[in-house]
Amino acid sequence: MFLFDYADKDVWNKRRKLLDEELEKAEIGLVYTVSDYSTTLFMDMQISFCSGAWLSIVIMSVSVIDSHLRETEAMDTSIMTAKLLKEYYEGEEIDWLRHMRNKYVYHNLDKPFFEMNNWFKNQEQLEKDATKAMRMTISALFQNPGI
Template sequence: MELFDFPNKEIWEKRRCWVDDEMQCIEDGTDCSSHGAALFMDLQACYCIGAWLAVIVLSVSVIDAHLRETEALDDKMKTAKLLEEYYEGNDDINWLRKLRNQYVHLNLDNPILEVNDQFDNRTNLEADATKAIKMVIKTLSQSISLP
């Protein structure tokens, strides 16, 4: 299984280059949250290794940290309200927040995640993780410092 195998250098490099290419939308002068940037570094590593659930879970944390520090300037606002008010992407940010919450908060009556998903659902997990990291990059690119 990819998740437990030693990283394939070619796959790692392909994913790292993809993230770098996506990051080209972030111009000089972007006001990036230091906390969010630190979390994003781990997010990149998770993406490159193929830790798809970690990418999804961590994506909300990166977006939250960045928007709190650069847009809302408020560390008390609830995440749902923060995302609703400050996320400027075209994607449904609540999709990501709700997916993350389903992974993090177990629903005993309707579990969304089982161990077999790590083996049988890798393609869907990767697609969701890729969408999530694109949303993060969009968020990081929306805060431009004014001179």
């Protein structure tokens, strides 16, 4: 598949199936407190994942997790993202995700994280990172089931 083509239907369905399986595994409770805002972002994130927009997934994941935890756990709009994630995210490697996202968002002119050729050549690694980010996001959305 050429990078700028639509995702093949089989590829889309394979990615959709992976998401459905991850969501099914995460839903262990009967009731969850959800943030309407983060749910909306997450729905768009799923479309990006199935499309293969890997950088977008990593960037969006921190926003979805931040928004969800801010509204459902911290109940605090002023807490800084790094502190929020450290205090309320119950999974592992949240610093990896935040640092990866920051490398994509904040360009360092002296030491670029990636260049166009790297982006073309590293789609497989970008997909792995995006899949990990997606799993972490799902974990955050379902980390505290109710009764």
